[in-house]
Amino acid sequence: MGTEIRVQQDDFSVADEYQQLAQESSCGAVVTFAGLVRELAEGQLDAMTLEHYPGMTEQVLADLVAQARGRWQLGQVTLIHRVGRLALNDQIVFVGVAAPHRKAAFEAAMFIMDFLKTQAPFWKQEHTTDGSYWVAAKDTDQAAATAWQDD
């Protein structure tokens, strides 16, 4: 029933993380989410830089996982977020949740991602052929996080 949180420049292996999540013999459900750097709607994305607030980031992520554990019965939870310069198609973020029941595994993974998007101090800067731009926060992300408060 461990929690693993990593903020790192290096890439991660979903295969390795899944192996670890699937090891817990009481957990029949493993849900993983991976977020990847994709082409912009308008095209022309060359790369992305992810800045974060060292110290606060780890604390917020640990708090998100603790909150999820308060809501659902969970086994292993793994949360990885990359920082630094990322290229098109690179992996950015990974959430893996093992749980006895699938509903808990799915909901906890969604909950962690929804709150990560609005609470964890990461900022994306996109490097395009037209220059570099800081990504604006999305209202839909705020709405997704707020929705959990009505549960």
Added chain:
Amino acid sequence: MGTEIRVQQDDFSVADEYQQLAQESSCGAVVTFAGLVRELAEGQLDAMTLEHYPGMTEQVLADLVAQARGRWQLGQVTLIHRVGRLALNDQIVFVGVAAPHRKAAFEAAMFIMDFLKTQAPFWKQEHTTDGSYWVAAKDTDQAAATAWQDD
């Protein structure tokens, strides 16, 4: 934007399936669900046999994925269900969904699993030290599938 559906005795590799799901350059979100054979609450599970209705199974699974595509904008969807004799800790089922947005990827994977549980003609027989028993259907699975109709 392919759909891959497999009903097979052989094991599957979440690593390989994830690789395929992550290839689609328009999809920034990849959600996977894996279900595994776990010890019973009372203990003493030796193995499990999964029976299915060949012909109908594939049709129901294809229909579930088609329904999910009608509700959400999805990329690659992979759905694998094993049949035959499975041992403790074996993988049973895999759902993988790539989508442009994480909410769609999460919800489609949950939707497919919820309906698979109540609509796909698979039956589990558990082999325990006390004998073999057909698993009873769960009311909670029926409730999970019904909940989508209110959306």
Added chain:
Amino acid sequence: MVKVKFFAALRERLQCAELDIDSQPSDSVAEIRHRLLQQHPSWRRELLDNDVLCAKNFTFVDLQAAVNPGDELAFFPPVTGG
């Protein structure tokens, strides 16, 4: 003639996986089931169980569904995959 299949616990209890049975063009699932019970009276309790599901040609149907010669019917307990 329609093909009738049974699965899982139902197949085991009836000790039958598959059989052929005569049918008329105007038959319903209920009528086919009635004919099955005439031939196998001991199946009554299992086959009339409210939980038993029915599929015609790989699609769930209810007892009122029309069955035509050449169709495949299947009766089985609630599903438990995933």
Added chain:
Amino acid sequence: MVKVKFFAALRERLQCAELDIDSQPSDSVAEIRHRLLQQHPSWRRELLDNDVLCAKNFTFVDLQAAVNPGDELAFFPPVTGG
């Protein structure tokens, strides 16, 4: 003395990542921000932007939060990770 950090677009626009500023035991975040603006009047538009978030010692706080010497304050735009 409190340490003040700025991140992302705010760091770039203020051209400042980190500075130290005098503080009193009874200061609030609003008072620290006021003192920052006295020292750097050109930061007014950026630092008073309603969207700017504040954290004290790695936890989100509002403008009324008490700030003590030795605390670390950070101001930054809405987060966009994940």
